[in-house]
Amino acid sequence: MAGIGFVLRKLASRDDYLGITRAFIHASVVSSGPWIMTVISLGLIYFFTEKIVVFEQAITFRTIMIYNFSFSLVLASPVYMITTRYVSDQIYLKDVHTIPGVMICSLATALLYSLPLAGIFYFTKSSLPLFLSIQAVLNYLLLSILWISMLFFSAIKNYQSLTLAFFLGILIATLASIFLAFPFGASGMLFGFNVGCAFIVFALFGVILAEYPYRFRIPPNFFSYFRRFKDLAIAGIFYNGGIWIDKWLMWFAPNADISPLGLPTNTTYDTAMFVAFLTIIPVMALFIFSIETNFFETYLSYFHSLQQNASYRLLEEKEKKIFNKILENGRNFIILQGSLSLTFILIAPSIFELLSMSYLQLGIFRLGVLGAFFNMLVLFILVFLSYFDSRENYLRISFILFASNFIFTWISRDLGFVFYGYGYFFAMACTFLISAFILINYTNSLSFQIFITNNVYRLPVRVPTKKTLKKLK
Amino acid sequence: MRAVMGKQKMNNPHEADICLIAEGSYPYIEGGVSTWTHDLIKEQKERSFTIVSLMPPTEVPKYRYTLPDNVVGIKTLFLQHLPKGKRAFGKNKYLIEMIEEPLNQYLTGDFYKEFDRVHDVFAAYRHVLGRHILVESKEAWNMIVRLYKAIQPDGPFLDFFWSVMVMSRAIYSILLPSLPRARLYHSLSTGYSGMLLARAKKEMQAPCLLTEHGLYTTERRIEIAVSDWFGHPESLNLSFDYRKHTLRDFWLNAFVNAARLCYQAADEIITLFEGNKEAQIRHGADPRKMQVIPNGIDFEKYVQFTKKEEGHPPTVALIGRIVPIKDIKTFIRSVVLLKKRLPNVRAFIIGPTDEQPEYYEECRTLVEHLKLEEDCFFLGKVSLTQYLPNIDLNILTSLSESQPLVILEAGAAGVPAVTTKVGSCPELIEGRQDEMPPLGRGGIVVPLSNPRSVADAAFRLLTNPNLYAACSHSLKSRVETYYRKELQHNAYRNLYTKYLGD
Numbered sequence: 001m002a003g004i005g006f007v008l009r010k011l012a013s014r015d016d017y018l019g020i021t022r023a024f025i026h027a028s029v030v031s032s033g034p035w036i037m038t039v040i041s042l043g044l045i046y047f048f049t050e051k052i053v054v055f056e057q058a059i060t061f062r063t064i065m066i067y068n069f070s071f072s073l074v075l076a077s078p079v080y081m082i083t084t085r086y087v088s089d090q091i092y093l094k095d096v097h098t099i100p101g102v103m104i105c106s107l108a109t110a111l112l113y114s115l116p117l118a119g120i121f122y123f124t125k126s127s128l129p130l131f132l133s134i135q136a137v138l139n140y141l142l143l144s145i146l147w148i149s150m151l152f153f154s155a156i157k158n159y160q161s162l163t164l165a166f167f168l169g170i171l172i173a174t175l176a177s178i179f180l181a182f183p184f185g186a187s188g189m190l191f192g193f194n195v196g197c198a199f200i201v202f203a204l205f206g207v208i209l210a211e212y213p214y215r216f217r218i219p220p221n222f223f224s225y226f227r228r229f230k231d232l233a234i235a236g237i238f239y240n241g242g243i244w245i246d247k248w249l250m251w252f253a254p255n256a257d258i259s260p261l262g263l264p265t266n267t268t269y270d271t272a273m274f275v276a277f278l279t280i281i282p283v284m285a286l287f288i289f290s291i292e293t294n295f296f297e298t299y300l301s302y303f304h305s306l307q308q309n310a311s312y313r314l315l316e317e318k319e320k321k322i323f324n325k326i327l328e329n330g331r332n333f334i335i336l337q338g339s340l341s342l343t344f345i346l347i348a349p350s351i352f353e354l355l356s357m358s359y360l361q362l363g364i365f366r367l368g369v370l371g372a373f374f375n376m377l378v379l380f381i382l383v384f385l386s387y388f389d390s391r392e393n394y395l396r397i398s399f400i401l402f403a404s405n406f407i408f409t410w411i412s413r414d415l416g417f418v419f420y421g422y423g424y425f426f427a428m429a430c431t432f433l434i435s436a437f438i439l440i441n442y443t444n445s446l447s448f449q450i451f452i453t454n455n456v457y458r459l460p461v462r463v464p465t466k467k468t469l470k471k472l473k
Numbered sequence: 474m475r476a477v478m479g480k481q482k483m484n485n486p487h488e489a490d491i492c493l494i495a496e497g498s499y500p501y502i503e504g505g506v507s508t509w510t511h512d513l514i515k516e517q518k519e520r521s522f523t524i525v526s527l528m529p530p531t532e533v534p535k536y537r538y539t540l541p542d543n544v545v546g547i548k549t550l551f552l553q554h555l556p557k558g559k560r561a562f563g564k565n566k567y568l569i570e571m572i573e574e575p576l577n578q579y580l581t582g583d584f585y586k587e588f589d590r591v592h593d594v595f596a597a598y599r600h601v602l603g604r605h606i607l608v609e610s611k612e613a614w615n616m617i618v619r620l621y622k623a624i625q626p627d628g629p630f631l632d633f634f635w636s637v638m639v640m641s642r643a644i645y646s647i648l649l650p651s652l653p654r655a656r657l658y659h660s661l662s663t664g665y666s667g668m669l670l671a672r673a674k675k676e677m678q679a680p681c682l683l684t685e686h687g688l689y690t691t692e693r694r695i696e697i698a699v700s701d702w703f704g705h706p707e708s709l710n711l712s713f714d715y716r717k718h719t720l721r722d723f724w725l726n727a728f729v730n731a732a733r734l735c736y737q738a739a740d741e742i743i744t745l746f747e748g749n750k751e752a753q754i755r756h757g758a759d760p761r762k763m764q765v766i767p768n769g770i771d772f773e774k775y776v777q778f779t780k781k782e783e784g785h786p787p788t789v790a791l792i793g794r795i796v797p798i799k800d801i802k803t804f805i806r807s808v809v810l811l812k813k814r815l816p817n818v819r820a821f822i823i824g825p826t827d828e829q830p831e832y833y834e835e836c837r838t839l840v841e842h843l844k845l846e847e848d849c850f851f852l853g854k855v856s857l858t859q860y861l862p863n864i865d866l867n868i869l870t871s872l873s874e875s876q877p878l879v880i881l882e883a884g885a886a887g888v889p890a891v892t893t894k895v896g897s898c899p900e901l902i903e904g905r906q907d908e909m910p911p912l913g914r915g916g917i918v919v920p921l922s923n924p925r926s927v928a929d930a931a932f933r934l935l936t937n938p939n940l941y942a943a944c945s946h947s948l949k950s951r952v953e954t955y956y957r958k959e960l961q962h963n964a965y966r967n968l969y970t971k972y973l974g975d
Binding site: 306307309310311312313315445447448451452453 | 608609611613614618621622626627628629630631632634
């Protein structure tokens with residue numbers, strides 16, 4: 001995350017509104033590119049093909065997309081987390097020569113275990129025709145690659161090309177699936193979507209390799225990171241699994257749909273939640289921008305003073321500043337997103353009319369908007385904690401998010417339709433309260449955490465174990 | 474076979490006669506003290522030894538010596554390394570408060586007076602104390618901040634933090650682990666070993682001996698003086714404030730405290746030469762406990778090389794590791810001066826070059842600059858006896874020494890010496906004050922870092938056959954009379970018998 005701050009600030013420092021707007025667009029692409037892409041293309045494709053494609057075909061397409069999206073995200077997340085850590089360490093050490101190698105190794109690792117799973121799933125567990133299965137697996141492959149390639153962009157300065165790649169990719173995906181929908185049905189739509197995805201993937205590869213034009217070599221110690229930072233890998237699974245677990249559970253609710261393929265989904269719940277999630281994107285972009293620029297400066301200033309051997313009094317002052325920055329950012333987000341979310345909740349009926357959505361989904365949507373609001377707050381708390389490398393708390397919060405969403409959604413599902421959506425909402429609200437408590441506690445004793453708890457300043461004591469000593473004798 | 478022996482030793486660790494406490498030396502690091510220790514154990518065959526070896530916590534150490542059969546146990550203690558211990562414990566706050574004042578004293582006052590208190594706390598809570606409470610707890614952090622505010626409220630916090638961290642962890646790592654049982658404890662230096670000796674005295678009520686080779690406190694003082702960490706360039710600027718100053722002082726104060734503790738605990742304080750006594754007394758050693766047992770050499774081995782090889786050009790040699798403390802550069806500069814008056818002179822520098830490669834590089838560059846490539850040779854680590862017949866004069870320019878054996882070894886072969894006035898060098902060259910009958914001088918003692926004096930002294934010895942013969946003879950007789958290995962070993966045998974019986 002640290003890398004992108006400088007460029008964003010440069011963009012914004014053009015001091016005209018256009019500059020700032022552009023920075024926002026880039027920030028939102030970086031933070032939520034694939035998500036926006038999928039939801040927007042799905043919406044567009046759905047809107048345009050509604051009249052021309054058999055309902056079953058559209059459902060098939062949608063089901064495959066949702067399955068691939070959620071499972072590729074969760075399964076790629078351990079590799080994503082570990083690789084992010086590795087890349088930022090490499091950048092810190094100013095050794096970016098390894099990046100092409102890291103990219104290939106991380107993709108290979110992620111696909112090594114998740115691609116066979118996807119293959120087995122589509123070829124044996126579902127009743128998809130062969131061509132559609134191939135397209136589905138291909139789609140899974142492309143999405144997985146997309147998640148992992150995205151992380152290299154936090155280190156790359158070329159945001160314009162990233163945004164452009166996504167814009168063109170969405171355009172291609174949407175147009176291609178619309179045009180292929182009528183003659184070829186679901187497999188045509190999927191193929192079209194894959195073409196768009198492939199375009200983005202190749203464009204991203206091009207930009208990354210142009211930025212780091214080094215020969216491939218196996219990155220040193222890369223694989224040992226999986227052992228050293230297994231807490232991060234596990235936290236990745238919990239967090240991403242945690243924001244999907246309510247959907248997965250709802251696929252088995254009494255009102256769930258069984259698609260022609262035999263794969264369950266819950267259109268009522270899923271669509272409402274997806275659209276609800278879109279409501280936080282503008283403020284999220286703003287907030288990422290704010291963290292990466294003004295918070296990051298305060299943060300750096302603390303560490304500079306530390307390294308320049310400042311007095312404790314000065315460090316205490318800077319510590320207070322960091323604390324205040326976090327509060328300030330949190331307050332801004334709550335006010336902005338809070339009013340925005342409230343507006344969406346109030347004008348929900350009009351939105352539903354505009355998008356021609358079912359009023360049955362209104363309650364779920366409203367709870368989804370509130371839940372997403374808290375969900376984002378949790379995400380930002382995680383971002384702050386990762387700035388201080390507090391992996392223990394990161395893992396703790398991710399686990400709470402997963403567990404609470406699981407439990408509350410299960411309960412709300414049992415309570416019946418009227419309560420659908422409450423599970424996610426309560427889970428996110430609870431996780432937020434707990435993680436806010438953790439963050440405040442943490443930043444209140446920041447120096448203690450940095451000097452003592454954090455690995456960075458732990459003494460370099462490497463002691464042989466009794467076993468190795470015995471061996472030497 | 475060693476493996477089998479090792480196993481046997483580990484099974485029976487508690488019945489040793491003598492527990493030797495070594496710091497940064499035997500059996501993992503080669504050097505003067507380690508070789509001395511190895512010889513001591515081998516010579517005192519009838520006694521069983523257990524060894525506590527204190528090591529820095531960086532590398533996995535390897536044995537550099539084959540342990541003699543009478544070593545029945547070895548315990549390696551890594552400084553600063555602590556067991557995890559309990560995480561939360563009802564008395565965290567109380568424990569940390571008990572440690573706070575002594576730590577303050579360790580940095581700025583008289584820790585040795587507080588030692589008993591700290592020791593008792595550790596003894597009582599040994600089973601719960603560890604990294605979690607002592608280092609990683611909030612109470613421990615608050616204590617460091619309080620100490621900082623009390624001692625150095627506006628100083629550089631990071632440096633302070635590190636110093637306190639390293640020092641306190643080192644003390645904890647000395648106080649926590651259990652001690653091996655033995656009937657007598659013998660520490661080979663003050664410092665952390667000395668602190669461990671103080672613990673042994675208190676816990677085991679066994680007799681405690683201290684043999685101090687070099688003066689630990691003095692050696693650390695020099696180390697601190699040359700260390701980069703303390704001397705940032707900006708400390709030389711106009712605002713000569715107290716900050717950097719105190720950081721140095723903390724460390725020195727800590728070592729002085731450790732020395733005091735050790736002197737108090739020891740029943741016998743043995744040193745290699747008279748000159749050390751003064752500093753020991755200054756740091757609280759009781760003169761009544763003190764005695765000198767100089768190191769000896771194998772006189773018969775070296776005396777064979779008395780006869781010089783015919784026809785070699787006049788040759789001076791510096792025998793020692795190529796490190797700054799030996800001040801090799803002064804030697805090289807003196808060779809230039811000597812060469813002006815004695816053009817065919819040749820110089821050998823005999824000793825390992827790999828300990829501080831960058832210093833070795835600097836010395837080589839100096840040789841090139843002074844155009845001495847044809848006259849001054851780095852021979853590396855070679856056998857001294859091979860070169861003795863070709864060496865006329867032994868020169869030692871060290872900034873610090875305890876009792877350099879090379880003066881004795883070359884002296885036994887009739888090679889007189891020019892040495893700086895450090896450690897026991899004056900005693901070796903001019904004899905102890907109570908030497909009876911006086912044997913005369915065995916060379917010339919010169920001031921520190923003074924190439925001209927070294928060159929003058931060497932010139933006089935090399936060009937005045939009468940003086941040379943006299944010095945050669947008296948140094949040889951002195952070595953034969955006072956510095957033979959048998960004398961050293963007998964002295965220690967008697968000491969051990971005094972405390973352990975026959």
